[in-house]
Amino acid sequence: MARSNNNASQRRKLALIIGNSRYHLSENRLDYAKQNADELSALLKSVGVKVTLAHDLQQTDLRNCVIDFSKVIREDDLVLIYFCGHACHFDGVNFLIPIGDNKIETKHDFEDFANNLMNTINLVLDSKQSYATIFIFDYSKPYLTKSTKKSKSLDQCEGLNKISPPPQTLIQFARSSDDHASTNLYFKHLLKNIAQENVELVDALRRVEKDVAQESNKKQQPLSMDNLDKSRSICLNPVVLEKWDEVKPSEKAELMKKQNELRACYDNYPTIDDLTKKNKPSIEKAERLTKDILSETPSGDATKRDTVCHVLYKLFEQENQECLFFDSTRDMKLHDASSNLADFSTQDKPFVLKLNNVHGLGTKTYADDGQQGLNVVHTLERAREQNQSHPVLDDIVDRLAKAHNVNKKQIKIKTFFLGSCGVVYTVDDLPKNIVKSLSTVPDRLQEQFEQFQSAKIHPLLFRPSFDISQFDERGNKTFTDQGQFEVGPTGRKMTYYQPVGWARYGLQVLGRYENDTWLHPFGHDENWYKAYHGTGRAIAQDFGKADGDIDKQYAPIDAAASIHKNGFREARVNVYGAGVYCSPDPTFPVKEYVGTVQLQTQQGPKKFMCMLQVAVNPDGVRFTTAPKIWVVPNPKDIRTYGILIKEV
Template sequence: MAVSNKNLSSPRKLALIIGNQKYQSENKQRYAINNATDFSNVLESINFTTTKACDISKQDMASQIVDFRNKINDGDLILFYFSGHVYQANGKTYLIPTNDSNIEKECDFDDFAINFEGTVKRLVEKNPSFVTIFLLDYCSPYVLMNGSAAKLKTNGKGLSEIQPPPGTFIQFACSANQTSLAVLGANRNSLYTKHLLQNITEENVPISDLFRRVRNAVHQESNQRQIPLSMDGLRQHKQASLNEVIVARLRTQDFLSKEPLSQSEYRYYERCKEYYRGTGKPLVSVASEVLDNSIGLTSSILKFGIDDNYCNFDVQDFLTTFCEKMPLKMDDIVVKGIQAGSVIMTVAITGETKSNDKKRCLQLVYKSFTDSLQDELGKMKTFFIFMGPEESLLKIQKYQEKLYLHPEFNRVYVRGRDFWQGALSDGKGRGSPYYCPVGWKRWSFYVTDRFDEKFNGWCICYHGTKFAYGISILLNGLKPAYRHEHGAGIYVTPSINYASHPRYAEVKQIPSSFRNTFKLGDYIQYVLECRVHPNSIKKIVLETLRCKNNVRIDPNIENERLEWVIDTYKKTIVDFNDPESPIVCTGLMIRVTQDHPGLLPESQWWFASHLCESENCCKAGIELSILTRKLQRGSTCSIIYD
């Protein structure tokens, strides 16, 4: 993303690494030298000056600690790591050297082992104003030479907590009454050090947070049998990190492109802004190649539309905030360009990432777009986000050029205007009976020239939706359902009465800001009118709202034929505006009512079907208890047509 520079004002970083493995007693270790070697190498990769010593006696351990202490200047970042046997007795913690043959009883530790608390005190005294870290990794319980296992409260396993001096962070590989585990299926490192190695190089992660990650990873991989014990004395240095990296700040002016938006791009983004201003959320679009694992990606971009003038736009702040909300790091992306006006920014997944990893990265980002996250991004003035190859976005924009209202075919379905009884008989081939959608208005969309010829024999059907989703579908296409009662595909119905159920078509109370638009209306619903080729209808099946007591949902169509499953021909996203698609959108159906539409006679079947107040299911726009009381009082509802 940007060049990393060494911060000249950063503290020196010094580490003493000791690994004791070949003990004179029977207390052998398996991983200590590998642990020490690998950990030392990793620390050197993040600019630590390390001193490593392996298989050393008590005298050599003491000398190493003294020499290391003499190198410390106040203000350094200090790390002490020991992998080997550790023992607690009489309230003290001991690091055991390899020449341990004289240790037969607990009273021998004072003479033949290194007192850990004393080591902590000596090192901290030289570095009172900054951070000193102590890490102890140990495996099997230490058995005394006389053959008797330790019988302290720790039972020779794990270590009990000690009080950390100010400015220190201490972590033991496991808590009291636990044993540090080996890595299952591997023999290079202990489990604790394995996760140290995986996390220690993370950039700009506060020390406490980094070791919390290590603790959680060990706990998870050990199936809760091992959890490192942390003692945090970093009250004044909470933001200190082991791998502090100063990143050159991104400047908007460095990425400004002289290439203007094309007319099709401009018009598309203006529509996206309308969506954003009406919903408060960005329009999120993803290319089918991202979701289809059988297709490779030619390129991997994130494209943002931000409703802000480029003169006021801070690219660094925006991307930092975005990445914090996503499974994405700043190092994963590179800014390719920013086009002036409202900010249109192109960001690519970095070239170092493999193609499959790029796809997985975009899939994770796409799955992160919850409603609440979209609300947060809306507050960041983000009106559009696209994921996938840029050529796929250009294709979407191409079809959008052809999507516009066709007012000649707008309709108001009510007696005295556009109305008929029974199946319409006007000589046009529709593939299935077409009944009057009474009570609805249609905003007609232009699809293609010579429409009747092109779509002769195609069936009319409906797809209920939230208004925001409806506009999103028109702008981006529809992702098929993969886990549904009747299998994969797009679910539609020949009955607008069925499509109007709150499970499918959100009942939305009209905001006060739209009162002038909808005049006397209080509630509104939206349903997409579509055309589908009969050969693309895979199944015609029973409704899935579990209507009880043999209640008929639509007087013209049997309940057993209310759901159609449309074949997507393995497309992960079906563009409703592509004339070559198996299903196309021909209009937006709107119903505006003076009170809740659940009071309408044609909606009474709702109460014999599944109807709930779950946020993820039915969107009734009212508490069901209130709606029920209205019905009991005999309240009625009128449809507003003007």
Template structure:
């Protein structure tokens, strides 16, 4: 293919240098975009003469386009057959005859591409008095119907299930709703297989939980809004079912894409889910978004088995459960000491019947968490650290004092409507996860990374050995429910205070260490300058234990 007005091309050798090899270009497009079909439209089939034609010594003769063969996955449309030229007799028109009919037909809804170009060919052939006959070369026989303008107008009645949600699914979705009510954003869950390059994904689900009455739900409008926000075409979704009990929309997404392309697109969506976008999705009453295989979705429901084990709930404080120094109750907790997490209340999680048999020799450690991540971690697994000062892995610490720094454990102001019901007279709260890890999975014990330097963080633990890097077994998500997991969550520690916890005596090390205004780094729950003023004014803080 060569430009018709290129004055540089004077010899046959120039043609090789300046022309575009259509077959090679088409091959590259088809090979690199195998999840898509490639449509090549050639609407200017003019004869080409070497310049200047009167003086050129070339023996090459000008002619129109030669016929080329389509590759599987491609569709080639010529404005005319080989050795014909296009009809440009209507010079007053902006477009040639073929392009005029192309523009008239290209926007037709839900018409197969082969049918569109067949109609175009008939119209051109008729209007040119049979002097121009367009040629189609179809390599899409194995690709089913292909639309240039596919429009889907789903009707919720076509997809409503008559069966109620199974009990375990209802329990799971109820937890997701609680999460959304507290965080004002949906719980996002992604199947492990998306991050595993060794597995193939044949069928990929996008599941949405919406706090709506299914009988009053406008499916078409909802999907249009949702797809606009995450920047995907509505036609990429095929609704399979809508479950009642909760409005659970189950769709298959990108069903014609190859596995690697599906994974790339899920990762792109995940990266686009900023805090602002999540809040917008929350305003759409979406409380749950899942992307992955049906097998991964079923594993999500099994996480309802994570339940509280109140027999082992504890309040760690004098007059309750309390000890000084390393615990010496003769239970084997590995090769690392265990100190009393004073001021915290533990909600114990049921993990296994034979708890001490399973975790004999496993060390206790802590993992601070943002408020919005707490329930998400329990439902979706523990994500490896994004800050990799000591290397890739899950970060943990033997010091609850270190784990509750605002970089790791978000400080959240308790909303008024939740105070009396859940938190008594408390005003602020933090979550820290209590975990067990086998000593063999502690890959590195390193120093603090909050620039505390000579300021002592925890009187029981040196600043030089306060961070642990846990082997995450090359998994993007470490699942607490995986019996082979390198780290297991055994409880949730909660601290509730009547004022900001930065005013506690044990939190004073925060101020000479790293502490900043950026919410994405240090989730203080208060303006830093305001907190410093309260500290300078001598304001105090008390822990609420009951």
């Protein structure tokens, strides 16, 4: 039967919390009982429960406390009684052990100097019929008594016996009578579950039973006795659920397509743990390989792998970075950063925080969006794009700032994506000692985000590594002639201008896609157009908008490439619309934003420049009013197949 939740938030919630710690024998003292009572009291108050709190009650005081509490109960109240202390049974009767138990020498003294549990329950229920009454008796540690008056040894008393609960009550014991738990495990799970938002109290206490039994390997098994009306909703923390903005049916397909592309891109980022902890054997092998490569003077031949490796190393060295080279064919399992080389000169290399969900974030509680998180991402992304405040978005920024120990103004959210909820962000003015502190970032993020799943970073942010086995000598070529060729489908061919004076180092792309005709054999009707993609920083006039407002620092013409393995991401600069920017003219990217390095080679000192050679899908390119600028809206329609190097 469905439970009704009418007036749940208006119903009074009362609790009597008792913690007995200071028992007569040192062996019976419970150091945690007072703290348990205080912590549960604070939690219940935080969800609107009116709490009566008492510590270390003697027999008469305990009885009077229960009587006084029962007098304030009204007919429609939700009532909770929690007792943390010793409890046991003797001769078929259950007892709560009060403080001042020095007169209890043997079990036969319980009748005179302990509180009868059933009588205590009835004292509460003698008042008007409440909406529901929950009794929780937390007695984990066994109570010790003498076996006889003259005995010097102590015996353990059995726990509480199962009882029949009165109508509209639920009673839970921390352990069954024959369990012998001696820890505070029960309270740990009670505190975790009892006040969860919109969770039925019956379900919460069942979860406590399950969690305690599981963690104790069934050595401790709480016992519940339930006589509640199953049609009634009994929840300590009912809240009104806010709704996420719904995605319109007409927008869903396009939004899902974009989300899948974002997820494919960012899921390929390495985790921080992989870079700093987990792959130590592979890192050590890569360090040795890198040392071997760099110890040899490069040939100076741009088509040779040693020269390319030295050029890459120097490019990162100029940025105060160190890179590694590894060989995946020799059991080195590192992340290949060649797929992100086009982001080399940008400053906004992001972190990626993956959460299971956004539960617990913000000042409000939201209903399940029913779309596997699509409405969540849609809502947060729209707030970010429109620079609007949103409680969940604001909370994420605050927590990220605490995790990175920076001012929250330094946190810039770049985007959100599905799976389950991904947060892409940058940290302005990263401290120079990031290398030393990076390994602690996942732990600090986990402290801030209960739903933490993983922490990833841009492959070029920390000690990027490059797989030398991904270079393909079949693609190596030195361009000596100003050759021009028509490539592409019949009737739509475009001119391919060879990059005269450049040497191409091929990347391993043949056999990677459904077929090779996009690239090989050259001249095939299914060949894609040829273009070039810079690796440096562009300026406004390069986009045909000399007076435009363009962030020069973050405006590389490639505008967010992801080469070789992952394709590309969309441009940051959208003068000609969203997409990846490239040029059919090999001289265009050279203007002001191609990186230059100097090497001491076997042929003497030399300087080299770098850019990328790409293929563009004829069905996926948009030609702009500037003939030297092409835009590819879908990153899947542009593929890098070579690194171009030119001696200056």
